[in-house]
Amino acid sequence: MKYAMRFLLVASCLLVSTFLFANDPNREFSIVNNPNGVWSYGFTPTLGGSFSLSDTARANYVWPSGYQQGQDSWTSSGQLDCDNGMGGTIGRAPASSAGSAVIPWDTLSQAPGCHGEYSVLRWTAPLSGTYQFNGSFEGMFLACGGSTTDVHLRWNSANPLFDAEIYGFVDNRQAFFDVQQQVAAGDTIDFAVGWGINGSYYCDTTALQLRIDLLPAINIKPSDPDNKIRTKTPGKIPVAILSSAAFNAPAMVVKSSLTFGRIGDEQSLVYKPDKFDSRLQDPVCGIRDVNGDGLKDLVCQFDGQLAGFLLTDTYGVLRGKTVTGTTVQGTDSVLVVK
Ligand SMILES: [Ca+2]
Ligand SMILES: [Ca+2]
Ligand SMILES: [Ca+2]
DSSP states (O other), rough: OOOHHHHHHHHHHHHHHHOOOOOOOTTOOSSSSSSSTTTEEEESSSTTTEEEOEEEEEEEEETTTTTOOOOOEOOOGTTTSSSOTTEEEEEOOOSOOOOOOOOOOOOOOEOOOOTEEEEEEEEEEEOOOOEEEEEEEEEEESGGGGGOEEEEEEETEEEEEEEEEEOSSSTSSSEEEEEEEEOTTTTTEEEEEEEETTTTTOOEEEEEEEEEOOOOEEEEEEEOTTOOEEESSEEEEEEEEOBTOOOOHHHOOGGGGGGESSSSSOBOOOEOOOOTTSSSSSEEEEESSSSSSSSEEEEEEEEEEHOOOOOOOOOEEEEEEBBTEEEEEEEEOOOEEO
């Protein structure tokens, strides 16, 4: 019994630790937990001001003049006196509507507070490293002449990474961002939405689409500085994911998650039969220090045919996940020849 309990405990810990936070705030949205893994749902009184967690979860909430279907969202008790019940929210828009005036569906959305608060989705870095933050803010309203908001990325509250204004239906309805930032574990990146240039929170719901990737250094063909790839005889292409003081590649990377090629999503990882059970297949990967910095790196083999390089390609992309679910992406140059 004691052992069974211990097993259960270990098994449940494993479940928790492998619960995947792929750094997609839409897919991972929760109205049960706040904070929720790497995500916190909240607000600040001013841009970069002190952050408070939203304290009120509303499941399937139907706005008085909003979605025709309900929305799962967080708000704060300080917003409940506002007249239309949609101030200061972070939620997940329903997948469709029976005719309300909001687009796009099925994304995370943010609305600033009715007393001037910024709606803030906060991401807390699970690991030190350089990350890429790629996505957009998009006004969701067709009423009111469109959403009118100011949108921002802030590193550790104070440091601006991106600022834009959302308004109208054409040029300024969507603001795209693509920024890289080196962070320490525990640092925060805030995605903040405020009232915008019209000084009102009405019709301000703004959709956030976001992808976050950790960017470890990689080395395509560690023994070849030119990274030459022959399209006629592609063979196998070794790719090393380099470790750093903060990132132990062999321990952190889920080998079977790796994809590599001209785009990065090619299922080109090479497998071989397992040593102990030939019915199982193992990724062909080794552990060695390829750059002589004293830190062991992870080197995996990829099928050159499946990697799909074309003569015009100048770089290759590796994608994968860590054991904690963080998505990783690395790029290195290639020289593609016939
Ligand atoms: Ca506004
Ligand atoms: Ca190389
Ligand atoms: Ca190394």
